[in-house]
Amino acid sequence: MTERLRRPVRALWQFYETLAMVLGLGFLAFLCLIWLPFAMVLHALLPRPVGQPIGRLLIMAGFRIYLRFLAVFCACRFDLAELDTLRRDKPLVLVANHPSLLDAVMIVSRFPDMVCVMKAALMNNILLGSAARLARYIPNNAPLDLVLRSRKALRAGAHLLIFPEGTRTRNFPLDACTASAGLIAQQSKVPVQALLIEFNSPYLGKAWPLFRPPCLPLNFRVRVGRRFAPPTDVVAFGHELEVYFRAELGAEMPTPDAGPASAREALS
Numbered sequence: 332m333t334e335r336l337r338r339p340v341r342a343l344w345q346f347y348e349t350l351a352m353v354l355g356l357g358f359l360a361f362l363c364l365i366w367l368p369f370a371m372v373l374h375a376l377l378p379r380p381v382g383q384p385i386g387r388l389l390i391m392a393g394f395r396i397y398l399r400f401l402a403v404f405c406a407c408r409f410d411l412a413e414l415d416t417l418r419r420d421k422p423l424v425l426v427a428n429h430p431s432l433l434d435a436v437m438i439v440s441r442f443p444d445m446v447c448v449m450k451a452a453l454m455n456n457i458l459l460g461s462a463a464r465l466a467r468y469i470p471n472n473a474p475l476d477l478v479l480r481s482r483k484a485l486r487a488g489a490h491l492l493i494f495p496e497g498t499r500t501r502n503f504p505l506d507a508c509t510a511s512a513g514l515i516a517q518q519s520k521v522p523v524q525a526l527l528i529e530f531n532s533p534y535l536g537k538a539w540p541l542f543r544p545p546c547l548p549l550n551f552r553v554r555v556g557r558r559f560a561p562p563t564d565v566v567a568f569g570h571e572l573e574v575y576f577r578a579e580l581g582a583e584m585p586t587p588d589a590g591p592a593s594a595r596e597a598l599s
Contacts, residue, residue, distance in 0.1 A: 348544040351405040356541070358400050362393050363458035370461035379467065386465030387444055394440035406548040413555040414441040417524065422485040424519070426512045427526035427553070428505055428576055429494040431535040434528055437553055438492055446484045448477065448493040448511075477511075478518055485519040495572055499537040504580045505573065513568035516561045525556035525572070527579050554579075 366389065373382050401407040417423065418441065427434060439445050447463075451472035454460050469480045481491055493515065495508040516523045529552040534545040556579060562568035 344547075345544070347406075348547050351547060352542070352544045355401055355405045355407075359397055360458060362397060363462070366393060367458070367461050370465045374461065374465040382465055383467045384444065386462060386467070387446070390462055390466055391440055391443050391445065394436045397436065398440055408548060408550045409437060410550075410552040411437055411441055414438065414526070414553055416555060417490070418442060420524075421490050422488050422519070422521045423490050423558075424481075424485070424512055424516045424521055424523045425490055425492045425526055426495050426523055426572065427492070428528050428580065429496050429499050430503065430528055430530045430533070431499065431539075433535060433551065434494070434499075435492065437528070437551060438526065442490050444488070445490045445492055446481075448481065448491065450498075471511075478515055481515045482519040485515075485521045491515070491521075495569065501537045503533060503536065505576050508569045508573040508576065510565040510569040512572065513562045513565035516559075516568075517563070517565055520561050522561060523559040523568075523572075525559070525575060525579075527554040527556045527576070528552075529554065529580075 370386065373385065376382075377385070398407075398409055402409060417425075421444070425438065427438060435447060435449075439447065446466070447468045448471055449463060449468050451470035454463055454468075454470050467480075467484070469477055469484070471477055481493075485491055493512050495512045496506040497509050497511070498506075500506050512523055515521075531550045532545060533539050534549060535541075557575060559568070559572070562571075
């Protein structure tokens with residue numbers, strides 16, 4: 332193909348990448364806005380034993396619809412089959428690396444009884460807050476409440492998802508892991524299951540502007556990794572988890588200028 336032909340092809344593909352970004356973000360907002368009034372009403376009217384499972388099941392269903400939309404219209408490919416092997420293994424504390432905004436969407440889409448530890452600010456987000464409250468997701472702003480609510484959810488037989496980096500990865504492919512997952516597992520006496528997210532792009536990562544188009548196609552894979560017993564030393568466990576993730580993701584350990592994150596730092 333000559334350069335004369337390549338230019339319009341490139342321009343057309345770049346237009347599609349922009350369109351795919353708009354469609355992807357817009358469809359997610361559309362799904363959230365549709366569910367918003369129902370989640371608000373159900374949260375107010377239904378008792379927790381009824382509303383909670385409905386909220387979690389419908390979030391799973393909504394995220395499955397969303398991922399299917401991305402696959403059909405936005406040149407995204409998702410390999411999530413390994414997650415289905417964990418559906419009957421519960422309770423479990425699920426921990427994963429966090430390269431993009433789609434990480435929780437992918438994982439939650441495979442589990443009908445998932446509770447997420449999420450940023451407290453998102454509980455007041457107009458698109459996400461009502462659904463999260465109905466599903467009884469757990470904000471991360473109160474350390475003691477976080478541990479107690481997580482323990483309660485796990486004792487009820489749920490899967491609990493927490494990203495041990497605390498936020499999306501800043502220094503790709505992994506930031507330091509905190510002690511939060513280990514503390515929850517220790518107090519709940521529940522094993523920790525590692526999930527490894529592989530993504531061929533930094534799209535929707537910490538350093539990627541929300542409205543910057545991706546370079547398509549996007550390929551995602553989530554692998555089931557090692558399962559850890561509930562730790563006795565939560566600070567050492569945070570470091571062990573980081574070493575494991577770095578080995579699996581092919582990342583070297585950074586030069587330590589401080590020790591592993593303390594439990595207080597992990598939950599602050």
